[in-house]
Amino acid sequence: MEKMGTLGVLTYQISLKTFGIMIDHLLREANKQNYQLLLKVASNRISLNSLEDQILQIQQLIARGVDGLLIHTWGDEEESVRILNAVRGRVPVVTFFYPTPNLSGIVLDFVSDFYGATEHLIELGHERIGFIGPDGNETSLISAKAKGYLLAMRNYGLTHQFLSSRNIQTEGGYRESKELGDQFTALVCRDDYTAIGVCRGLWESGIRIPDDVAVVGNGDIEVAAYLTPALTTLATPYEAIARAVMDLMLEQLEAQAEPRQVILKSRLVVRESCGANQSEK
Structure with a gap:
């Protein structure tokens, strides 16, 4: 029997189901190629200590003798250089979610995804559309979702407004929604957890979804798909991401290929919360 190889996986968040789904798909694809995964978790707060922790976790995985590294990126501008300096060419690296120059990686096109989600609301007749998540700081890769929203609003001549959620999980969206009143007719949320909190907060405030406010x-x-109303959302292509991550890793392991970035997009799943007269599960 052929000996199994080992790939190190470094992530920064395992408490949310979305990240668990991603790791599960990576496990499946790695197993198909006769690789097992060794998982490490770095701090999920971007600070000096967490940056040092990311470097430490990379070094520890390399010390364990892994054949390559799969790194779930944070999205800060210095991340690519930080990873390259930590690895120093000892093993191949493939990243996923955010761009990493000079490294192979899978990039989710959040700008295009959130442009499309915002445009969908505009086409439904909405003009007062808010964004709940990180603001549109043009120097931050993490704000790519906000940039997509911003571009759509500007292209249609509409006024944008960022509502920076203090907590990326459900509570942040809940608290923000309780303070909105009738400012908006539609809201674009950075993730489903935020959207769920928003829906609860709006309901408690007597605001109907989607009659008064549409939510994505x-x-x-x-x-x-089982909320009332069912949530319109962008479907992350987890299976395609995992498959592309392993393809890039095999390129590095077998042919020492030049680094390249593969861009993937999410699919807008239209359900009831946006007010469109269609349902897709």
Whole structure:
């Protein structure tokens, strides 16, 4: 029997189901190629200590003798250089989610995804559309979702407004929604967890979805289809990401190929929360 290889996986968040789904798909694809995965978790807060922790976790995985590294990126501008300096060419690296120059990786086109989600709401007749998530700081890769929203609003001559969620999970969306009143007729949320909190907060405030406010999420977690109303959301292509990650890793391991970035897009799943007269599960 052929000996199994080992790939190190470094992520920064395993508490949310979306990340668990991603790791599960990576496990499946790695197993198909006769690789096992060794998982490490770095701090999920971008600070000096967490940056050092990411470097430490990379070094520890290399010390364990892994054949390659799969790194779930944070999205800060210095990340690519930080990874390259930590690895120093000892093993091949493939990243996923955010761009990493000079490294092979899978990039989710959040700008295009959130442009499309915002445009969908505009085409439904909405003009007062808010965004709940990180703001549109043009120097931050993490704000790519907000940039997509911003571009759509500008292209259609509409006024944008960012509502920076203090907590990326459900509570942040809930608290933000309780303070909105009738400012908006539609909301684009950074993820489904935020959207679920928003829906609850709006309901408690007597605001009807989608009659008064349309809501769109991101991630298409399982519960999204079973909310009342069912949540319109961007479906992350987890299976395609995992397959492309392994393809890039095999390129590095077998042919020492030049680094390249593969761009993937999410699919808008239109359900009831946006007010469109169609349902898709």
